[in-house]
Amino acid sequence: MDFTMDSIGNFLSQTFTETSIILTETWVDDNFLLLALALFIFELIRYAFKKKLSWNMLGDSATNLVTLFFLLVTLFFVGLAYVGTFVYAYENFSLTQLPISGWTILGCLILADLAYYWEHRFLHSNGLAWGTHSVHHSSPYFNISVAYRFGPLDWFFPFFFYLPLILLGFNPFVVLMCETFVQLYQTLLHTETVKRLPRPVEAVFNTPSHHRVHHATNKQYLDKNYAGIFIIWDRMFGTFAKEEEEVRYGVFPRINSVNPFKVYFHGYVKLCQQLWHAPNWNYRLQLLIQPPTWAWKRERETK
Amino acid sequence: MKLFASLLTTAGITGVVWGLLHIQPAIADASTEQPIAELSTNKSSIDKQPKNKSVEVKQQATANTTFLQGLSKTIPLEDVPELWVDFYQNLEVNDKENAQQKVIVIYQDISLDFSEATITIGFPIQQSKSNKNKPLIKIPSKAKGTLLLGKGEHTEQELAHAWEGIAILKEVDMVIEHHQLNQHGLPDSSELYVYYKNNQ
Numbered sequence: 266m267d268f269t270m271d272s273i274g275n276f277l278s279q280t281f282t283e284t285s286i287i288l289t290e291t292w293v294d295d296n297f298l299l300l301a302l303a304l305f306i307f308e309l310i311r312y313a314f315k316k317k318l319s320w321n322m323l324g325d326s327a328t329n330l331v332t333l334f335f336l337l338v339t340l341f342f343v344g345l346a347y348v349g350t351f352v353y354a355y356e357n358f359s360l361t362q363l364p365i366s367g368w369t370i371l372g373c374l375i376l377a378d379l380a381y382y383w384e385h386r387f388l389h390s391n392g393l394a395w396g397t398h399s400v401h402h403s404s405p406y407f408n409i410s411v412a413y414r415f416g417p418l419d420w421f422f423p424f425f426f427y428l429p430l431i432l433l434g435f436n437p438f439v440v441l442m443c444e445t446f447v448q449l450y451q452t453l454l455h456t457e458t459v460k461r462l463p464r465p466v467e468a469v470f471n472t473p474s475h476h477r478v479h480h481a482t483n484k485q486y487l488d489k490n491y492a493g494i495f496i497i498w499d500r501m502f503g504t505f506a507k508e509e510e511e512v513r514y515g516v517f518p519r520i521n522s523v524n525p526f527k528v529y530f531h532g533y534v535k536l537c538q539q540l541w542h543a544p545n546w547n548y549r550l551q552l553l554i555q556p557p558t559w560a561w562k563r564e565r566e567t568k
Numbered sequence: 569m570k571l572f573a574s575l576l577t578t579a580g581i582t583g584v585v586w587g588l589l590h591i592q593p594a595i596a597d598a599s600t601e602q603p604i605a606e607l608s609t610n611k612s613s614i615d616k617q618p619k620n621k622s623v624e625v626k627q628q629a630t631a632n633t634t635f636l637q638g639l640s641k642t643i644p645l646e647d648v649p650e651l652w653v654d655f656y657q658n659l660e661v662n663d664k665e666n667a668q669q670k671v672i673v674i675y676q677d678i679s680l681d682f683s684e685a686t687i688t689i690g691f692p693i694q695q696s697k698s699n700k701n702k703p704l705i706k707i708p709s710k711a712k713g714t715l716l717l718g719k720g721e722h723t724e725q726e727l728a729h730a731w732e733g734i735a736i737l738k739e740v741d742m743v744i745e746h747h748q749l750n751q752h753g754l755p756d757s758s759e760l761y762v763y764y765k766n767n768q
Contacts (some may be wrong), residue, residue: 273670278718278722279718280715280718280730280733281714281716281733282729282732282733283718283733283735284731284732284733285732310596348695352737356737356738361590361712363589363590364592364714364715364718365733366592366715366718368589368592369589372585372588372589375585376581376582376585376586379578379581379582383578412722429582433582433586434586499571501572501574502569502577504569506722535751554699560654
């Protein structure tokens with residue numbers, strides 16, 4: 266126990282170089298993908314034993330990985346500009362420059378998780394952002410591969426939510442590492458294998474149970490549990506819902522396709538169609554800034 | 569909680585975390601480090617620098633400012649261990665009885681490829697009549713520098729590795745190693761700071 270406390274104490278007071286931060290993030294990224302793949306295979310075996318494994322589920326999972334590939338290709342082109350802007354903002358506009366210590370990394374992780382909560386809530390709050398995020402929610406299944414189901418602008422919106430951390434003086438590479446950690450933590454939540462974790466864990470941390478609720482189409486679960494690592498943000502800001510009724514996954518209307526291109530672009534294709542057929546410019550504006558349920562309600566009213 | 573209240577709470581949490589990070593040990597240590605001047609009550613006599621080496625030394629007259637007086641050479645960074653040997657030899661000859669608590673190493677005029685620098689190893693001192701005309705280097709406060717390696721027992725490898733934390737986009741003014749000495753006069757714990765030109 267003392268050893269553990271000493272290790273934590275040492276970590277917190279230790280300072281790190283930018284290079285070590287970049288290397289750590291790369292190492293975690295590489296090894297985490299292997300871990301996720303191993304867990305995914307375990308999930309598939311479990312589904313097979315439960316006789317729930319289907320060709321459609323396999324196709325859907327393969328599509329998820331193709332959307333990951335699409336995202337990586339996009340990042341190949343925009344990644345340097347993304348990091349470059351962070352570095353430029355840090356060098357020229359940050360209020361201060363915090364040392365890269367264990368304490369700073371811990372503080373940054375907490376704030377990055379808080380930033381993620383708002384980013385995630387934003388993605389659900391307007392048609393423009395939902396166009397990309399709906400891709401992630403469109404799978405009718407819930408397994409590790411769904412964590413890798415990305416939309417075309419999933420790289421774009423986070424930038425604006427993590428930039429304030431740079432301006433507060435967090436090193437850009439520390440912010441990027443924490444951003445990655447928040448994402449990776451959630452990857453493990455996309456599973457039906459884990460039912461409930463011990464109560465203290467469920468109270469503080471986001472868990473598979475909480476995240477299943479987030480992916481649900483059940484009315485009482487809509488727009489709930491936006492958290493990344495800490496579920497306390499949802500509890501604090503009134504967006505928490507407990508998993509009680511069995512969860513139904515996906516989006517309305519269902520896309521019923523495992524075509525990667527259709528899956529990847531369907532959110533914005535649908536938004537463009539809605540904009541095209543909109544009765545007036547105000548309606549078009551509302552389609553962009555109102556939650557996705559707004560358009561759904563209007564369409565139902567007109568039918 | 570309503571949206572506005574949630575946003576206010578978020579701003580509050582952010583402010584608290586950010587504020588706490590400003591009083592974290594590493595920064596607190598750096599900002600209260602001025603007493604370095606008080607530690608150096610001793611008058612080191614390691615001031616016999618090699619006459620054939622030109623060293624740019626900033627002479628300052630502020631009474632409470634801490635200065636570095638010591639052995640200075642422009643050498644490749646890989647030769648630093650030899651400079652330490654020279655420093656200890658000088659120490660044995662000139663200043664054996666004066667027990668110091670700190671040794672400071674200042675790297676100035678660092679070449680662009682970080683292969684060579686003007687390196688001064690010495691003790692922190694206050695300016696006095698006796699050393700008024702001697703070459704002294706003003707030691708900037710730690711608060712003005714950027715911490716590369718926090719106070720602690722570090723290996724030479726760790727110290728060298730910490731240099732990788734220097735922001736390559738900025739112009740380096742100097743790098744300073746602070747070494748706390750043990751009872752035998754050997755470095756016990758160290759920390760490393762970088763100072764950029766024009767307070768970048």
